[in-house]
Amino acid sequence: MHVDSALKDVLNSKNVTMEVGIPRTRVVMTGACNGSNKEFTLAAADYPIYPQRGMGLTPEPDDVTVELVETGTPPSVYTEVVVDSIDTVTDSDTGDLVYGKVTLHEAPAATVDQVVITYYELLRPYIAQSLKIDIKQDSTEVGELGSEIKRTSYAGQTITVSQDSIFSDFDVDKKLLFETYSGGYTPQDGYDAYTMITEPATRLVRIPMYTGAANDAGGTFLGCYYFNGKIVPKSLGDVKDGDNMTRSLEFSVDATPILIVPE
Numbered sequence: 001m002h003v004d005s006a007l008k009d010v011l012n013s014k015n016v017t018m019e020v021g022i023p024r025t026r027v028v029m030t031g032a033c034n035g036s037n038k039e040f041t042l043a044a045a046d047y048p049i050y051p052q053r054g055m056g057l058t059p060e061p062d063d064v065t066v067e068l069v070e071t072g073t074p075p076s077v078y079t080e081v082v083v084d085s086i087d088t089v090t091d092s093d094t095g096d097l098v099y100g101k102v103t104l105h106e107a108p109a110a111t112v113d114q115v116v117i118t119y120y121e122l123l124r125p126y127i128a129q130s131l132k133i134d135i136k137q138d139s140t141e142v143g144e145l146g147s148e149i150k151r152t153s154y155a156g157q158t159i160t161v162s163q164d165s166i167f168s169d170f171d172v173d174k175k176l177l178f179e180t181y182s183g184g185y186t187p188q189d190g191y192d193a194y195t196m197i198t199e200p201a202t203r204l205v206r207i208p209m210y211t212g213a214a215n216d217a218g219g220t221f222l223g224c225y226y227f228n229g230k231i232v233p234k235s236l237g238d239v240k241d242g243d244n245m246t247r248s249l250e251f252s253v254d255a256t257p258i259l260i261v262p263e
Helices: 171-176
Strands: 019-028 039-041 065-070 077-081 083-090 097-104 114-123 128-142 151-166 178-180 194-196 201-210 221-238 246-253 258-260
Touching: 019 171, 097 114, 114 171, 151 221, 171 178, 171 221, 171 246, 201 246
Parallel strands: none
Antiparallel strands: 019 114, 019 201, 039 097, 065 077, 065 114, 083 097, 128 151, 151 246, 178 194, 201 221, 221 246, 221 258
């Protein structure tokens, strides 16, 4: 490959970001079940939809599972249906287009009580300050009688993705590190309670890169790393007098990473 390196962009912090996929199970969607409507939408607190299989930048029908629910006499009946497309909606707070709607192949009948979706929700941990992808390769030096040369035998790899971010609110913590409280007490009116996840939780991570500002998908899309693994919080908060409060996250990768680039 012959390339004029003088024409290549030099990437820096503005060109890269990190996004996390969080598993969500049977989330209720809004939309009329009347035999003619095929479009159903997630609430703002539940979108965007993350491309679970990591085969491109945008989610596809195979990245989600949609079911029709008929409550009736318990237990409820769940019937999986075909999704034709995953579409964008306009976020009312930001005006951004985000993937938060599905179009079904057939309109649910009026006898259907709910439409639910199982998917991965996309979250960008904010306000990111540093990002590192670290690879450690297991190796052993092997000698041989009668030879001065040693060979190196290679085994498995350990891949970790770490990120430090400035603490802004608790939304990132609720989504990534905590789950709804299920203990013996009841939260006071006006409050929700959460408990920290004690075992490393399965999460998906992608790191897209652009020639422009990555948070805005600016410029030309260059490529994206996709990782599957477990999240391990390193620090919930770190602050000194006069400094910003930061949190530290680490993802232990447990599947072969995927690289997606334009053709």
